[in-house]
Amino acid sequence: MGQPRTFTFPGEVGPKMSETQVPNTVRLTSHVGSTARFPIVWGASGPLERGPIVAGAPDTPGRNAIGAHHGAVSVYRAVAVAAGGLDAAHVPDLTDTTPTDVIGPWPRWGDPKALVSLDPFGATVSEHYGDLIAGGARIQPSIAVTRSRLRLPETEVAVAVGSLEPDGDILHEDGSIGVTKAAIEPVWYLPGIAERFGVDVHTLRRVLFEQTGGMFPELVTRPDLDIFLPPIGGTTVYIIGGPERLSDGSPVTARVHDECNGSDVFGSDICTCRPYLIQAVHGCVSDAQKGSVGVVAYFRKEGRALGEVTKFLVYNARKRQPGGDVAREYFNRTECVAGVQDARFQQLMPDVLVWLGIDRIERLISMSNEKYDAIVSSGIEVGDRVEIPPESIPADAWVEIEAKRAAGYFSSRGASDLATEGREFD
Numbered sequence: 001m002g003q004p005r006t007f008t009f010p011g012e013v014g015p016k017m018s019e020t021q022v023p024n025t026v027r028l029t030s031h032v033g034s035t036a037r038f039p040i041v042w043g044a045s046g047p048l049e050r051g052p053i054v055a056g057a058p059d060t061p062g063r064n065a066i067g068a069h070h071g072a073v074s075v076y077r078a079v080a081v082a083a084g085g086l087d088a089a090h091v092p093d094l095t096d097t098t099p100t101d102v103i104g105p106w107p108r109w110g111d112p113k114a115l116v117s118l119d120p121f122g123a124t125v126s127e128h129y130g131d132l133i134a135g136g137a138r139i140q141p142s143i144a145v146t147r148s149r150l151r152l153p154e155t156e157v158a159v160a161v162g163s164l165e166p167d168g169d170i171l172h173e174d175g176s177i178g179v180t181k182a183a184i185e186p187v188w189y190l191p192g193i194a195e196r197f198g199v200d201v202h203t204l205r206r207v208l209f210e211q212t213g214g215m216f217p218e219l220v221t222r223p224d225l226d227i228f229l230p231p232i233g234g235t236t237v238y239i240i241g242g243p244e245r246l247s248d249g250s251p252v253t254a255r256v257h258d259e260c261n262g263s264d265v266f267g268s269d270i271c272t273c274r275p276y277l278i279q280a281v282h283g284c285v286s287d288a289q290k291g292s293v294g295v296v297a298y299f300r301k302e303g304r305a306l307g308e309v310t311k312f313l314v315y316n317a318r319k320r321q322p323g324g325d326v327a328r329e330y331f332n333r334t335e336c337v338a339g340v341q342d343a344r345f346q347q348l349m350p351d352v353l354v355w356l357g358i359d360r361i362e363r364l365i366s367m368s369n370e371k372y373d374a375i376v377s378s379g380i381e382v383g384d385r386v387e388i389p390p391e392s393i394p395a396d397a398w399v400e401i402e403a404k405r406a407a408g409y410f411s412s413r414g415a416s417d418l419a420t421e422g423r424e425f426d
């Protein structure tokens, strides 16, 4: 009692802090930097005219973006610097890291309204801005494109029972699937994001600042900075059949899938996420074997972008409510816990399809009306909508399926049954 409370900035002392690694002075982001920043002309059709995205510490020369690279894990990178394991001044060595496959450029990359949540030139910064990088500018890729093979137990079963047949190129004899995949970090053009959601950009910036606990003061103090690298998860795109088919008029089979770790990775049976993912991968393989190109876009939006804690709280509320887990209460339980039924904002989702140059999806493997509406609203045509077959739906997931069908999800089957009940806790 009576002891004065003191606060020491972590960068000033500490046994693990290296003075060469952590700056001793703090430059507040609310102060305009002393170096000229690279101008950004969002929606310019060429990378040089558009200008490089430069994020980083507030004293980064030429900095023109709020936030940090690497999305959600940018916080871990900061911890690595603080703990002395990473030199804050480390410059990425981009030797041999360029994309394995060329994506674009496409005409719609030059439409400032068509792409607002990613940098279309994010995969090719060393190609476009090599001279600037050589001159010391800290310009980093926000997209990486590589190739790999997928080995999925369901695919091996499909090959064994003959429902998929290896062709030695798309599907190999050992059951592995050849893919090109792209990892995409979010790069938000704030005026375009605001317009997509129909809100005033100043309101959007202020609320983003406030609701992240004041994490990015520049959202309100630097209205001249339009680019924001939000600390959220990104998107991974898997292309089956070769990305060159995106440009030759081949039909597109696609699924846009929102992360569900419990089902996708661990096989939890309360939802249809992994079965849908497998259906999409297998659909992409079989369609690619007939000349199509398959695209599975995987968005890190766990628990309808409300997070896994909210999701598990909702599971408890569903199973414990009077009358048990029943389809008619499915959406209500989420809203009771989270205040909203869904925070995934599919309005931004089509950006990745625009980045891939897709203007028509021949087969969309999804029942979601929100996803369908967002895709069509973005100017991309959709041919057939493909729902999950009943035999792929786990018994406990019928509550979700019937609730979604009643809420307007696409389905060729008859009327939904809102009295469908799920399993009680074991």
Ligand SMILES: [Zn+2]
Pocket (backbone or CB within 6 Å): 260, 263, 264, 271, 272, 273, 274
């Ligand atoms: Zn799920």
